[in-house]
Amino acid sequence: MATSKTLGESLRQHGVSRRGFLKFCAATASMMALPPSMAPAIAQALEKARRPSVIWLSFQECTGCTESLTRSFSPTVENLIFDVISLDYHHTLQAAAGDAAEHAREQAMNTNAGEYLVVVDGSLPGPNANPGYSTIAGISNYDMLMDTIDGAAAVVAVGTCAAFGGLPKADPNPTGAVSVQDLVKDKPVINVSGCPPVPMVITGVLAQFLTFGTLPELDEYGRPRAFFGQSIHDRCYRRPFYDKGKFAESFDDEGAKAGWCLYRLGCKGPMTYNACATMKWNGGASWPVEAGYPCLGCSEPDFWDAGGFYKALSVPTGSPGDVLLTAGAVGAAVGVGAGLMSRNQGKQAVKHHDKVTADQLEEKL
Amino acid sequence: MTQGTHSFSVERGLNAWREEIDAPVAAFFSSCVHCGLCAQACPFFVETGDPKYTPIHKLEPMRLLWEQEFTLWGKLKKTVKDRVDTQLGRAPKPLITDEMLEEWEPLLYDSCSMCGRCSMVCPVGNDIHYMIRKAREGMVASGHSPEGLVAASVRAVNTGSPMGLQWKTLDVQIKHVETATGLEVPIDKQGADYLVLLSSMEIINFPEYLEAITKIFDHAGVSWTLSKTCFEATNAGIQIGSKDIAATLVQRVVDAAEQLQVKNVISPECGHAYTAIRWEGPNAIKRAYPFKVYHIIEVLDQLRADGRIKTEGKEMDRLSMHDPCNLARKSGVVQQQRSLMDLVASNFVDLKEHGEFQWCCGAGGGVSSNERAEPLKLAAFKRKKAQIEEVEPERMVTMCATCRTQLEEGLEEFNMDIPVVGLTEIIADHLVEKEVENKKAEES
Numbered sequence: 001m002a003t004s005k006t007l008g009e010s011l012r013q014h015g016v017s018r019r020g021f022l023k024f025c026a027a028t029a030s031m032m033a034l035p036p037s038m039a040p041a042i043a044q045a046l047e048k049a050r051r052p053s054v055i056w057l058s059f060q061e062c063t064g065c066t067e068s069l070t071r072s073f074s075p076t077v078e079n080l081i082f083d084v085i086s087l088d089y090h091h092t093l094q095a096a097a098g099d100a101a102e103h104a105r106e107q108a109m110n111t112n113a114g115e116y117l118v119v120v121d122g123s124l125p126g127p128n129a130n131p132g133y134s135t136i137a138g139i140s141n142y143d144m145l146m147d148t149i150d151g152a153a154a155v156v157a158v159g160t161c162a163a164f165g166g167l168p169k170a171d172p173n174p175t176g177a178v179s180v181q182d183l184v185k186d187k188p189v190i191n192v193s194g195c196p197p198v199p200m201v202i203t204g205v206l207a208q209f210l211t212f213g214t215l216p217e218l219d220e221y222g223r224p225r226a227f228f229g230q231s232i233h234d235r236c237y238r239r240p241f242y243d244k245g246k247f248a249e250s251f252d253d254e255g256a257k258a259g260w261c262l263y264r265l266g267c268k269g270p271m272t273y274n275a276c277a278t279m280k281w282n283g284g285a286s287w288p289v290e291a292g293y294p295c296l297g298c299s300e301p302d303f304w305d306a307g308g309f310y311k312a313l314s315v316p317t318g319s320p321g322d323v324l325l326t327a328g329a330v331g332a333a334v335g336v337g338a339g340l341m342s343r344n345q346g347k348q349a350v351k352h353h354d355k356v357t358a359d360q361l362e363e364k365l
Numbered sequence: 366m367t368q369g370t371h372s373f374s375v376e377r378g379l380n381a382w383r384e385e386i387d388a389p390v391a392a393f394f395s396s397c398v399h400c401g402l403c404a405q406a407c408p409f410f411v412e413t414g415d416p417k418y419t420p421i422h423k424l425e426p427m428r429l430l431w432e433q434e435f436t437l438w439g440k441l442k443k444t445v446k447d448r449v450d451t452q453l454g455r456a457p458k459p460l461i462t463d464e465m466l467e468e469w470e471p472l473l474y475d476s477c478s479m480c481g482r483c484s485m486v487c488p489v490g491n492d493i494h495y496m497i498r499k500a501r502e503g504m505v506a507s508g509h510s511p512e513g514l515v516a517a518s519v520r521a522v523n524t525g526s527p528m529g530l531q532w533k534t535l536d537v538q539i540k541h542v543e544t545a546t547g548l549e550v551p552i553d554k555q556g557a558d559y560l561v562l563l564s565s566m567e568i569i570n571f572p573e574y575l576e577a578i579t580k581i582f583d584h585a586g587v588s589w590t591l592s593k594t595c596f597e598a599t600n601a602g603i604q605i606g607s608k609d610i611a612a613t614l615v616q617r618v619v620d621a622a623e624q625l626q627v628k629n630v631i632s633p634e635c636g637h638a639y640t641a642i643r644w645e646g647p648n649a650i651k652r653a654y655p656f657k658v659y660h661i662i663e664v665l666d667q668l669r670a671d672g673r674i675k676t677e678g679k680e681m682d683r684l685s686m687h688d689p690c691n692l693a694r695k696s697g698v699v700q701q702q703r704s705l706m707d708l709v710a711s712n713f714v715d716l717k718e719h720g721e722f723q724w725c726c727g728a729g730g731g732v733s734s735n736e737r738a739e740p741l742k743l744a745a746f747k748r749k750k751a752q753i754e755e756v757e758p759e760r761m762v763t764m765c766a767t768c769r770t771q772l773e774e775g776l777e778e779f780n781m782d783i784p785v786v787g788l789t790e791i792i793a794d795h796l797v798e799k800e801v802e803n804k805k806a807e808e809s
Contacts, residue, residue: 334437338436338437342386342391342434342435345383345434345435346383346384346386346387348383349380349381349383349384350384352380353380353381353384354377354380354506355609356505356506356607356609356610357522357609358518358519358521358522358523358610358613360372360373361505361515361518361519361610362519362523363372364373364508364512364515365512365515365516365519
């Protein structure tokens, strides 16, 4: 397909100024925690980069990840970058249908063997599950994934379903859903988790791949450290309220109105690693906590099964119970009783006080 | 209240402890974490290294009584023990015996000067010194108080002085002072601002004190008086640990002050006399005073601050100071004596640990009246000696007759040629002479 144009040429064709492009490069460098001196290198590399072929596979998913990546209010630099990759196969976005669509996928695989990127969104029924739960053109998800990744350079699992199994895998997992990393063992897998992930995160990962031909440094869950290195809590603008112990207790109380910490309303920020708090959503407009809603922890494995969304992290799961209360009351009563008895004892002793006199002492001498 | 109808016995002693065990005591005993920090704060332990001198251990018999009679666990234990004894048909073993109290007598009296340093270091805030004072009540009532203190208490009540001193002895001193100074020592002057009390130790060993205040008060124009009915400030009742005896002695001071209608009472250069009248007194007689109580050092510092004391010249030798426990640690009088020293000393150096955390001289709390405690008193002094050696002063200054005597005796024992002086005397030595002052006024 059309891989002849360089990225630089393509961007200029789309009316992106050089200044805008360099701004994007600098932002990307800082996002990936690279020194500012790397921005020109990124620009240089991106200018010359050939549009790589990308095959996008959608399995057990809701299309939310695609929505997140493509939705834009104006053509942002990120969207354009996305435009200028050669997206050779994508259910939702491609014009072709039926056999022609599958043909496009096969052609891209043959032409770019060993160089193309596979992006997966959605989990898929595992090799031991009934393959009929999810098929495309009569091919099971499992077969399609294994066939496609054969000649891929790397696999990017977009969204929590692809990265960790997500909603399909949530208890009781009726379709035997598994994540991409459960199946792909011989290719690098980058997990860009989130339900959906922040758009800048996937463009950032692609930019690094295009620039350096390398994959980003990953954390223990296979997520790029540059974006998933810090917890929501550590970067949350409501953190000062947490430190002062000021919490909203319900969604419409004074604390909620004053913008206090949402920890007690079930915020999972302390155990969630993602870039929401710093990069925000919808072109930097806002993000869940800023909108007054506690973080669900959507970029973490098994977040659907991690207890209720509105249950605070360290609140005991059961009620403390009447036993404790009764024990406390009985203890207090016993204590008061013992205290009164002791006091009475003291009073009795005072009553029996035998005055010491000098004459008595003298008898001792 | 019964009036001395019973002889001293263990049971009477235990009853006294039951009276003394109050909420603070219960809280202190329950909070002790057995860390042993109080041992490191006690000069008697530090200088002997004998663990039985650990301050909190000195309270063990009283703690046993508290545990058995004032805690749920102790009561339970006693019930079970009594059951077992009945089953086996044997007589129950008493918790606290005469032998035990005899063993503890030297711990509560000979090895404790009630200096209160242990209370300062306790990490859970236990006021150990407060409990020692209470424990002594039981020791007196059970007949386990040292002979020296018993004798001093009897003399104090019967003669008005723990040393058996009478007014005629003081009268001789007064005549001496009047001859030497050419000033009158006011006696039984109605409505004076200050009633001055003395300690027998001063009258016998340090008559220069009376001379010094006569000069200073004349210089500053202070209206003061002595009382013929009560000249003694010390309180043997506090030392032996009997609130009954203490109340009798405090009452004499209060009666004399009220009779003369003075506004203030001055405690002399003596530590325990001050705490006895100032802090324990109103509790002992169970009412507030119509007058105020000051230590002489507090009065002198106030006169200094008011500009009523004018001095000339300064002591040139290297002076250091011993803070009496009762004054510095227990009453917070720390800065006053230093301000006064600045007035008259050009080369003053503080001991390393001073003020609230100073080390006791080893003679307080009745130890000096207890001949049996002589070796321990000297052992405890070694801590003070080490402190003095650190700064190598040429003379020591203090403001308590007991401390002063202990310092003099101790330093002599160790062949250290360091004289000890009272602060009041030094101030008196540097007063600007009245005639000189008048002459200056005339000239200008």
